[in-house]
């Protein structure tokens with residue numbers, strides 16, 4: 575058994591999720607940030623790849639005090655469990671994700687991670703070990719289900735999202751297309767990595783809905799399973 579997994583991302587009008595220097599930039603507007611806060615507060619766990627932690631140093635906390643209070647009233651922690659996919663335990667010990675806001679953290683590592691690094695991170699987070707060289711994403715999702723996680727929000731980045739699609743681990747994807755052009759052929763996109771080499775392997779999406787948001791659009795798709 576695994577949790578329901580959805581991806582949420584902000585993409586520029588030209589299909590980029592960050593700059594060529596991998597700098598975090600504002601792509602979506604105020605309304606979208608409020609929407610993201612709501613779906614984050616409604617999730618049991620929020621996942622990012624180590625690339626995003628190193629590039630953006632995100633906290634991934636729920637921002638609205640009303641939403642935090644609502645979670646606590648419902649017997650939950652202030653923030654969803656924050657999970658970093660980090661095969662070699664490279665998460666910096668002073669990163670915001672480990673220090674900002676209350677709530678549980680998990681660093682998902684592979685068997686390649688050095689014991690010393692694991693012990694350091696274990697001061698702030700639970701460590702879940704799966705996979706030989708890379709985190710085994712399917713096994714991790716099963717382990718998260720055992721933690722009681724039923725709904726997961728994936729915040730990126732592009733390499734992690736592509737792997738999740740390849741392993742058939744995405745149920746829905748929500749893309750906010752913002753009103754900026756970022757450009758650059760090496761700027762990150764929603765699904766990086768090696769990509770799908772055969773057309774028959776492309777994940778197919780069913781459009782759930784489209785909505786105007788700020789000066790952009792929000793598109794919600796469901797992944798079609800055969």
Ligand SMILES: NC(=O)C1=CN([C@@H]2O[C@H](COP(=O)(O)OP(=O)(O)OC[C@H]3O[C@@H](n4cnc5c(N)ncnc54)[C@H](OP(=O)(O)O)[C@@H]3O)[C@@H](O)[C@H]2O)C=CC1
Nearest residue numbers: 583584592596623624625626661709730731732733734737
């Ligand atoms: N606009 C938006 O909505 C968002 C934009 N971003 C942007 O995305 C960029 C970061 O993306 P990216 O560099 O692709 O990094 P990711 O956050 O996707 O992390 C990728 C890393 O995850 C680790 N990993 C471990 N196991 C796996 C696995 N099974 N499959 C895939 N990855 C695995 C790998 O490192 P290792 O081998 O060391 O474990 C890999 O390099 C930044 O520029 C950031 O600003 C990020 C989030 C949202």
Ligand SMILES: Nc1nc(O)c(N)c(N[C@@H]2O[C@H](COP(=O)(O)O)[C@@H](O)[C@H]2O)n1
Nearest residue numbers: 584599600601602630632633634635729
């Ligand atoms: N929804 C959204 N819109 C944008 O314009 C963005 N740049 C992002 N980026 C993501 O937000 C994370 C920041 O999280 P914290 O504010 O630190 O909690 C960042 O890492 C990107 O994943 N998202």
